[in-house]
Amino acid sequence: MLTTEQLDLLAAALDEVIPPNPSLGLAGAGSLGMAEHIAGVLARTPELVAVVSSGLDALSAAARQRGAAHFGALPADLRRQLVGEQGFLFLLMFIGYAGYYQHPLVLTALGLEARPPHPQGHSLPPNDASLLDPVRQRGRMYRET
Amino acid sequence: MAEEIVDVLIVGAGASGAAIAWSLADTRMNILCLEQGDWIDPASYPGMSLDWEMGQFGEWAFSPNTRKRREDYPVNDSGSPIAASMFNAVGGSTILYAAHFPRFHPSDFRVRSLDGVADDWPLDYARLAPYYDVNARMMGVSGLAGDPAYPPKEVPLPPLPLGKLGATLAQGFNRLGWHWWPSDSAITSQDYEGRPACINAGTCLTGCSHGAKGSTDITYWPEAVRRGVRLRTRCRVREITVAASGMADGVIYYDGEGRECRQKAHMVIVACNGIGTPRLLLNSRSRLFPDGIANRSGLVGKNLMFHPYAMVTGIFDEPLEGYKGATGCCIMSQEFYETELSRGFVRGYSFEILRGFGPTSTALWGMGAGKVRWGLDHHRDYAELFDRTAGMVIIHEDLPEEHNSVTLDTDLADGNGIPAPKLTYRLSDNSNAMMAHSVARAKEVLAAAGAKDTVAEAPLPFAGWHLMGTARMGLDPKISVVNEWGRCHDVRNLFIVDGSIFVTSAAVNPTNTIQALALYVGDQIKANLATLFD
Numbered sequence: 197m198l199t200t201e202q203l204d205l206l207a208a209a210l211d212e213v214i215p216p217n218p219s220l221g222l223a224g225a226g227s228l229g230m231a232e233h234i235a236g237v238l239a240r241t242p243e244l245v246a247v248v249s250s251g252l253d254a255l256s257a258a259a260r261q262r263g264a265a266h267f268g269a270l271p272a273d274l275r276r277q278l279v280g281e282q283g284f285l286f287l288l289m290f291i292g293y294a295g296y297y298q299h300p301l302v303l304t305a306l307g308l309e310a311r312p313p314h315p316q317g318h319s320l321p322p323n324d325a326s327l328l329d330p331v332r333q334r335g336r337m338y339r340e341t
Numbered sequence: 342m343a344e345e346i347v348d349v350l351i352v353g354a355g356a357s358g359a360a361i362a363w364s365l366a367d368t369r370m371n372i373l374c375l376e377q378g379d380w381i382d383p384a385s386y387p388g389m390s391l392d393w394e395m396g397q398f399g400e401w402a403f404s405p406n407t408r409k410r411r412e413d414y415p416v417n418d419s420g421s422p423i424a425a426s427m428f429n430a431v432g433g434s435t436i437l438y439a440a441h442f443p444r445f446h447p448s449d450f451r452v453r454s455l456d457g458v459a460d461d462w463p464l465d466y467a468r469l470a471p472y473y474d475v476n477a478r479m480m481g482v483s484g485l486a487g488d489p490a491y492p493p494k495e496v497p498l499p500p501l502p503l504g505k506l507g508a509t510l511a512q513g514f515n516r517l518g519w520h521w522w523p524s525d526s527a528i529t530s531q532d533y534e535g536r537p538a539c540i541n542a543g544t545c546l547t548g549c550s551h552g553a554k555g556s557t558d559i560t561y562w563p564e565a566v567r568r569g570v571r572l573r574t575r576c577r578v579r580e581i582t583v584a585a586s587g588m589a590d591g592v593i594y595y596d597g598e599g600r601e602c603r604q605k606a607h608m609v610i611v612a613c614n615g616i617g618t619p620r621l622l623l624n625s626r627s628r629l630f631p632d633g634i635a636n637r638s639g640l641v642g643k644n645l646m647f648h649p650y651a652m653v654t655g656i657f658d659e660p661l662e663g664y665k666g667a668t669g670c671c672i673m674s675q676e677f678y679e680t681e682l683s684r685g686f687v688r689g690y691s692f693e694i695l696r697g698f699g700p701t702s703t704a705l706w707g708m709g710a711g712k713v714r715w716g717l718d719h720h721r722d723y724a725e726l727f728d729r730t731a732g733m734v735i736i737h738e739d740l741p742e743e744h745n746s747v748t749l750d751t752d753l754a755d756g757n758g759i760p761a762p763k764l765t766y767r768l769s770d771n772s773n774a775m776m777a778h779s780v781a782r783a784k785e786v787l788a789a790a791g792a793k794d795t796v797a798e799a800p801l802p803f804a805g806w807h808l809m810g811t812a813r814m815g816l817d818p819k820i821s822v823v824n825e826w827g828r829c830h831d832v833r834n835l836f837i838v839d840g841s842i843f844v845t846s847a848a849v850n851p852t853n854t855i856q857a858l859a860l861y862v863g864d865q866i867k868a869n870l871a872t873l874f875d
Contacts, residue, residue: 213715220720276716289715293704298392306700306727308664314388314550317540318665320502323523327503327511328485331520337490339448339455339679341465 207231233295251284350606355433358612359557364863366568377577378430386548394701414755421766432558439669449847463825472857480555484525513790526670527555615808635829644741651799653783655792663697695732738848812841826865
């Protein structure tokens with residue numbers, strides 16, 4: 197599993213993948229807890245731990261190569277550049293996106309109710325039958341046999 | 342383990358197994374159904390959780406190769422651009438289907454006579470029509486009478502709500518003067534026969550916790566069991582056995598503890614879908630049937646038809662509330678259904694409007710389509726997509742070709758050591774020409790509805806939902822496996838009732854026709870009981 201340092205780095209990286217959204221009052225994905233979400237996914241899919249762990253180690257090494265004590269000490273544009281260069285970015289995006297858009301705060305910010313679809317469901321208005329008037333006027337379309 | 346000899350043994354408790362079990366129940370015969378899956382608890386469907394959209398990537402995925410549940414068997418589909426999709430449970434693939442429920446058309450049974458390709462069915466729409474009616478009542482079909490694309494038909498329940506998305510697309514079709522109609526759906530639009538009305542949750546493809554979607558575990562099976570049919574789950578049939586007389590005399594199966602068991606029967610009915618059925622028949626080898634039971638024609642496993650699918654997604658400026666409503670059941674267009682040779686291909690296709698994506702699916706689809714980037718552009722990209730997409734799938738008629746086939750894999754096997762099915766399939770020139778035409782028309786109608794951009798994917802690699810043709814029906818035993826009422830030419834007490842027996846595929850979802858055929862076969866069995874094995 198990931199170390200505490202790796203989780204902190206993962207959170208910082210995720211804040212670059214999905215940054216804060218000031219217009220909706222939302223923190224970035226890392227600050228919203230997506231590192232813990234990814235850790236939970238890794239606990240269920242241990243075959244991915246090595247990918248994420250080595251990816252974080254590579255990101256950390258890349259930051260040190262830029263002269264920073266740690267990834268968070270880099271300027272924002274360099275943080276984004278380094279994240280974009282990592283091979284495990286796709287995995288971060290996939291799991292990070294999925295977790296972020298299930299988060300109750302995000303759902304609420306999108307104008308949705310922060311609940312699963314069942315058991316309440318959703319309501320829809322009745323159909324406008326007049327929409328079909330042009331189709332009804334067409335007459336038989338199928339081939340007789 | 343020796344078992345009693347039952348009168349009727351049905352293998353598979355899915356769409357067709359349920360229908361024929363219910364049909365034969367009133368004979369009071371001793372009927373047993375063996376199903377390798379189990380009953381699904383509706384409370385276990387993902388729709389009760391916030392992370393429900395991720396269910397499609399795990400144990401509720403379409404493909405058994407992704408799910409790897411205990412009851413799944415692997416499918417070698419490396420030789421096909423389309424991956425097989427199925428679900429093993431009481432209810433079969435109706436557990437995960439969208440319940441889009443159109444009928445075939447009269448012309449779909451006369452493809453050779455009308456269009457000079459494929460073959461004619463040995464029965465017609467008029468013969469099946471009463472069984473479509475019965476099936477509509479049993480499954481609880483919602484829709485609207487008066488569709489000019491069909492002969493007159495009644496529908497038990499009014500159509501599902503189109504919502505803003507459906508109305509927007511309908512206006513697009515109207516602007517082009519193209520056909521559209523509310524979809525026939527095996528989803529209750531009102532309270533019906535103890536089932537509640539649909540609540541527009543949009544979780545259909547990962548199971549319906551509410552009970553509105555018509556899967557056969559909640560439609561046919563409860564009544565069949567009440568009438569005395571026994572259903573034994575977690576029983577995986579390995580082979581059908583044959584007596585010296587050449588008649589089927591039962592099956593060998595593995596029970597839930599992996600023990601090898603035998604079940605004797607006077608009649609065997611196979612309902613294992615267009616991949617499972619040929620797999621079972623091919624694995625049932627004997628001295629009398631060295632190439633698999635009922636396979637003297639050599640056609641078991643041949644003529645696999647999928648329905649190549651394409652998907653075109655429109656991106657709109659305005660919110661469409663697309664996350665509300667039955668996922669795959671909104672409106673359907675058959676503007677390009679019947680053959681028009683000037684289009685450059687024979688036969689045709691259906692448009693099936695889907696609802697929009699939920700919040701997670703928007704992000705993941707957008708990621709895959711390159712429309713939701715990470716980083717500084719992320720939120721702007723996402724805001725342009727969320728609740729602003731409308732999907733459309735296109736179902737293309739697939740013509741039967743012998744080289745498209747199901748065989749037994751020589752290396753891959755399931756948890757009981759039964760050889761896995763191996764698919765060999767390629768798209769025809771006709772399918773490719775049809776797909777090019779359909780995608781262009783789909784973009785046209787989405788633009789007419791107001792879409793500012795479209796994204797197309799053709800063929801859809803994961804869309805092997807419809808499995809047909811691999812034990813085809815016909816009058817001539819040299820070129821067919823079963824007769825016009827599902828009885829195997831080579832084995833008089835062996836019947837097949839699933840999509841394997843299809844002669845042609847039409848360009849609509851097959852479940853309604855699969856079940857109508859099963860009901861028809863059931864009635865023919867009952868009508869011929871006295872002389873069935875003469």
